[in-house]
Amino acid sequence: MKEQVIFRAKFSAITEIDILKAMDNLTEPNENESKSVDARKELDLRIGCAFTRFQTKFFRDKYRSSDSTLISYGPCQTPTLGLCVTRHDAIQNFIPEPFWVLQPIIEVSESCQLSLEWERIRSSDREAALEFQNLIQNEKKARVVSCSKKEKLKQRPLALNTVELMKVASSRLGMSPHHAMQIAEKLYSQGYISYPRTETTSYPDNFDLIEALKKLESSSHWGVEVRALLSAGICPPRNGQDAGDHPPITPMKLASKELLDSDSWNIYDYIVRHFIGSLSYDCKMMTTNIGFEIGSERFSCSGKTLVDAGYTAVMTWQMPKDEELVPMCAVGTTYDIKELKLLKRQTCAPVYLTESEVITLMEHHGIGTDASIPVHINNLEQRNYVTVGSGRRMVPTSLGIALVHGYQKIDPDLVLPTMRSAVEEQLTLIAKGKAEFEDVLKHNLELFRLKFLHFVKNISSMDQVSKDSFTSLSDMGKNFSRCEKCQRSMKLVGGKVTRLNCPQCKNLIERRYKTNRGTGRGRGHSSSRGSGLGRGQGSSRGGGRGRSQGSSRGGVRGRGQGASTAGGGTKGQRASTARGGAKGQSRGKSKPKDKVASSTAYGI
Numbered sequence: 001m002k003e004q005v006i007f008r009a010k011f012s013a014i015t016e017i018d019i020l021k022a023m024d025n026l027t028e029p030n031e032n033e034s035k036s037v038d039a040r041k042e043l044d045l046r047i048g049c050a051f052t053r054f055q056t057k058f059f060r061d062k063y064r065s066s067d068s069t070l071i072s073y074g075p076c077q078t079p080t081l082g083l084c085v086t087r088h089d090a091i092q093n094f095i096p097e098p099f100w101v102l103q104p105i106i107e108v109s110e111s112c113q114l115s116l117e118w119e120r121i122r123s124s125d126r127e128a129a130l131e132f133q134n135l136i137q138n139e140k141k142a143r144v145v146s147c148s149k150k151e152k153l154k155q156r157p158l159a160l161n162t163v164e165l166m167k168v169a170s171s172r173l174g175m176s177p178h179h180a181m182q183i184a185e186k187l188y189s190q191g192y193i194s195y196p197r198t199e200t201t202s203y204p205d206n207f208d209l210i211e212a213l214k215k216l217e218s219s220s221h222w223g224v225e226v227r228a229l230l231s232a233g234i235c236p237p238r239n240g241q242d243a244g245d246h247p248p249i250t251p252m253k254l255a256s257k258e259l260l261d262s263d264s265w266n267i268y269d270y271i272v273r274h275f276i277g278s279l280s281y282d283c284k285m286m287t288t289n290i291g292f293e294i295g296s297e298r299f300s301c302s303g304k305t306l307v308d309a310g311y312t313a314v315m316t317w318q319m320p321k322d323e324e325l326v327p328m329c330a331v332g333t334t335y336d337i338k339e340l341k342l343l344k345r346q347t348c349a350p351v352y353l354t355e356s357e358v359i360t361l362m363e364h365h366g367i368g369t370d371a372s373i374p375v376h377i378n379n380l381e382q383r384n385y386v387t388v389g390s391g392r393r394m395v396p397t398s399l400g401i402a403l404v405h406g407y408q409k410i411d412p413d414l415v416l417p418t419m420r421s422a423v424e425e426q427l428t429l430i431a432k433g434k435a436e437f438e439d440v441l442k443h444n445l446e447l448f449r450l451k452f453l454h455f456v457k458n459i460s461s462m463d464q465v466s467k468d469s470f471t472s473l474s475d476m477g478k479n480f481s482r483c484e485k486c487q488r489s490m491k492l493v494g495g496k497v498t499r500l501n502c503p504q505c506k507n508l509i510e511r512r513y514k515t516n517r518g519t520g521r522g523r524g525h526s527s528s529r530g531s532g533l534g535r536g537q538g539s540s541r542g543g544g545r546g547r548s549q550g551s552s553r554g555g556v557r558g559r560g561q562g563a564s565t566a567g568g569g570t571k572g573q574r575a576s577t578a579r580g581g582a583k584g585q586s587r588g589k590s591k592p593k594d595k596v597a598s599s600t601a602y603g604i
Contacts, residue, residue, distance in 0.1 A: 170354065
């Protein structure tokens with residue numbers, strides 16, 4: 001049997017104690033977990049590349065308004081976009097519906113009036129609502145039929161994991177999840193917090209909570225709360241989930257506001273307050289509910305007051321506010337009805353999903369991992385599939401909407417979150433040793449291969465939804481030159497990528513730039529214009545101090561000229577040839593069939 005020579009050191013904080021402990025307790029790498037990660041990478045890469053290449057070419061060959069360098073598909077990214085577009089569709093298709101509400105106002109005292117809520121809540125039929133109003137229109141008194149007080153608890157938070165950190169960073173701190181995780185990783189590398197990528201919400205049994213709190217008691221920001229908690233004794237933390245990865249995110253040493261930038265301090269401050277809050281007592285509130293009867297109809301009112309702030313003393317943004325103060329009333333007491341209103345209202349459209357809500361849905365459907373969720377959301381924003389609006393709400397763009405609607409027409413599975421959930425379940429089985437790497441890989445690759453072939457075959461369905469959002473290349477641009485294939489006019493279309501497009505034979509040539517660096521001290525620059533007139537220019541330096549320059553023109557005419565200086569100082573001239581399909585000759589002409597003069601000009 002081969003001797004084990006590779007071991008894994010597991011630690012979740014960059015402190016001397018944690019690292020030494022990890023080195024004293026080395027473990028063997030888990031092959032099943034490694035294979036699960038390999039399967040996920042290979043599936044995502046092969047599936048993503050196939051769909052991305054095809055649809056990028058499809059959109060850029062046909063539409064100007066979809067001017068994007070990459071139109072990607074991702075097994076996690078695309079279902080996430082689907083969640084945003086589904087909400088967009090619900091907003092667009094929403095039709096407000098009217099409803100009517102009975103609202104009596106009673107006088108409890110000279111200084112106190114209460115608005116009562118109808119037990120039926122609402123009526124969608126105006127005539128029926130008028131009937132109910134007529135039934136009690138002549139009533140002068142509202143009689144108390146019930147009155148109760150009850151203490152309610154607002155539970156302290158579970159230990160902090162990655163998903164909760166990202167949600168709060170977006171909803172409360174106004175940061176994108178991707179940016180928040182970059183900051184958290186920096187704080188971890190500086191030793192201020194524990195490892196920030198974890199799904200666990202339960203503190204380890206051997207974690208010294210008291211000692212961790214004592215490190216924070218000298219702070220001027222939350223020191224008072226920490227000292228009070230240590231004096232009263234901590235509340236046992238809630239039982240969370242042990243995902244078997246890393247412990248929850250906790251502060252490892254005290255930081256000051258002066259040492260960190262604004263965003264870093266905000267993330268660190270939240271992590272500390274969440275940690276203190278998870279060891280504090282629940283927030284207590286007193287709720288009062290009173291039931292009233294007016295004729296044959298029932299009404300009620302309620303209010304609540306704060307009894308004990310508990311953990312909200314340190315997590316102040318969660319502290320409940322006192323609602324309408326409701327006096328205690330004896331059953332049977334009657335009060336004068338000051339007014340009886342029949343209010344017309346209407347249902348409200350849903351609003352766009354926030355980043356925090358999208359993260360919650362991704363976690364619910366098993367889309368992505370704690371490490372990849374911020375990347376998927378960031379990709380949607382960077383690739384112009386969504387824009388982030390007020391309140392960090394994710395609003396799909398025309399491109400994002402067209403893509404999802406196209407997928408839904410061709411193969412709805414491609415955009416449904418259940419598709420990814422099924423894959424993640426199989427990957428989990430590999431990690432647990434209950435499924436074979438090869439079997440899972442083969443099954444899913446074959447499944448998506450068939451879906452890809454179906455997608456390619458039915459891509460015309462994408463046209464049906466895209467033509468309403470984008471302008472076809474054939475309908476844009478101005479006549480510029482003759483097409484070398486059919487000899488008809490080609491149109492010049494500007495944008496991030498300059499294009500020459502032939503509406504007749506669909507010939508498409510793009511203008512691109514790139515930089516080449518040669519051996520030694522080489523430099524290079526090339527540019528090209530396709531069909532009709534192409535130009536290329538390049539310079540390079542090789543070994544020693546040799547230098548050459550060359551230029552060529554292709555399409556209809558082409559010429560090349562170059563000069564080089566050898567290391568010994570001897571001067572000479574030579575003809576140069578530009579790569580990419582056009583042959584340049586010294587002060588000569590190139591063949592008419594040459595398409596472009598530079599290696600960087602090509603049609604996708």
